[in-house]
Every structure is written in structure tokens, then in C-alpha cells.
Amino acid sequence: MTFLSNILIEKEKEVKILKEQYQQQNYRNIKQEKSMYQTFMESSTMNIIAEIKRASPSKGEINVEVNPVEQAEQYATYGANAISVLTDTPFFKGSIEDLRVVRNTVDLPILCKDFIIEEIQINRAKDYGANVVLLIAAALPKQRLKELFDYAYSIDLEVLLEVHNETELMIALEIGAKIIGINNRDLKTFTVDLSVTQELAKLVNRNDILLIGESGIRNREDVEKMMEAGVRGVLVGETLMRSENLKETLKDLKIEFK
Numbered sequence: 001m002t003f004l005s006n007i008l009i010e011k012e013k014e015v016k017i018l019k020e021q022y023q024q025q026n027y028r029n030i031k032q033e034k035s036m037y038q039t040f041m042e043s044s045t046m047n048i049i050a051e052i053k054r055a056s057p058s059k060g061e062i063n064v065e066v067n068p069v070e071q072a073e074q075y076a077t078y079g080a081n082a083i084s085v086l087t088d089t090p091f092f093k094g095s096i097e098d099l100r101v102v103r104n105t106v107d108l109p110i111l112c113k114d115f116i117i118e119e120i121q122i123n124r125a126k127d128y129g130a131n132v133v134l135l136i137a138a139a140l141p142k143q144r145l146k147e148l149f150d151y152a153y154s155i156d157l158e159v160l161l162e163v164h165n166e167t168e169l170m171i172a173l174e175i176g177a178k179i180i181g182i183n184n185r186d187l188k189t190f191t192v193d194l195s196v197t198q199e200l201a202k203l204v205n206r207n208d209i210l211l212i213g214e215s216g217i218r219n220r221e222d223v224e225k226m227m228e229a230g231v232r233g234v235l236v237g238e239t240l241m242r243s244e245n246l247k248e249t250l251k252d253l254k255i256e257f258k
């Protein structure tokens, strides 16, 4: 049993309960003036998606006691371009409430980071104020991915479509993904290798695709590697969650495009 198949089983249960209990809330329906895609494409510096990540199955507890409001405020103040909120509870100790409080704190684009298998999760993400949802190519068959992808855009959400190998990348391109995240971490083995982004990015020779390098980014050198690989954004969790000086850490990661 891999982590991914385990969590998908967990999500089936969660969705079943959601279907019974969830009622549309419409707390906040934020329409960003500009899409994340557009802002990131126009930026002259590396775009940083700063993640609120309390724990993970590969690292255990990272920063469980974090105050998501303070963390998000600091991310925004020190130059993050978007915020990712891990809303999964059983494996990452996050919650959908984290998303709401972050939404009420910052105006940056917010990514709802979860393992989405059904439309109802997308509705809930929207309700709680997300602008972008994650879809993971390894988690679903192509047809289903495409349906969820189209559904998200139909309710004005953008999609970060995450891939980890060439087959998944081709699927993402066929589906018409505009924002593709290349995960350096293998969700089945947890191995992290920045060369995943370096290799896969080479296969995308289109300048209308926004590429994001995800996972295992610790310092400026890593961001430089990602930039040379051709990504316009990086998704950083653990490094920021463990940082004792977010001002310095974010400054270090934010580099100018050449």
C-alpha cells in the first residue's frame, strides 16, 4: 500500500461525509482582479507559493502549533506571491478552517492543497475562499482529471495540475492545463529529487505554460536550479514552516529572472 493509495481511500470516506453534511456556505467569493496565471507570467522575480504545512507523512510534525493567520501575514509581508494551504487533516494536520482564516487575512491568490477526487471538494474550496485548487495526475484517471479540471474553471477557479513523470506531464498537456506543478517528491516513495523538475521542464517547449517547481526547495541555490530549469514559480513548505526568520528566508529565495 502506498501513501497515495492510502490517502485516496481516506478521501473517499471524507467525500461521503461531505456529501451528507456539507452545505454551501459562500463565506467569501473573491474574484481576483488578475488570475494567478497572469500575475505569475508577468512577474520579473521568481514567484513563491508559500505553504502552510503543519505536518506531513514523510516528515512527521513540522510546525503543528503554527498560527495560520500570523504565518500568512508574514508570508504576504515578506514577498510571497501566493499562499498554499494544506487542508487535509488525517495526514497533514491541516483543515479547511485554516483556509478560511488565511483568506480573511491576505489578498494573495490562495491554493487549496488537498487530494481532490470529487466536485464537492472543489465547491468547498471555493466557498472557503480559494482561488486555485490542486489536482494530482497520479491520483485519478485522465478522463476524471479532465472533468474536475473543467469543473474548477467553470466556477472560476484555476487549477494547478501536479505531475511527477513524463506520462503524467503528457496527460496534463492533453487536458489543457495552463499551470503545471512538477513535484520533486514521489508521492509513492517520498524520494525527493530536484532533477525531476530539471528533466521534465525540458519536455515543455511552450511559453504559454506556467511551470511551478514543487517540494524539496531549501535555499537560494535550489531556487536557482529551478529557475534554470525554466520554472516561473516554486512551491515551498517545510523550509518556510521551520524558518525562524521568514523575512530573511523569503528574501533569500526570491530571485530576479535573468
Ligand SMILES: O=P(O)(O)OC[C@@H](O)[C@@H](O)c1c[nH]c2ccccc12
Pocket (backbone or CB within 6 Å): 051, 053, 113, 114, 162, 183, 214, 215, 216, 217, 235, 236, 237, 238, 239
Ligand atoms: O515541504 P516542501 O518539501 O517544501 O513541499 C511543499 C509542497 O510541494 C508539498 O507539500 C506538496 C506537493 N504536492 C503535494 C501534494 C499533496 C500534499 C503535499 C504536496
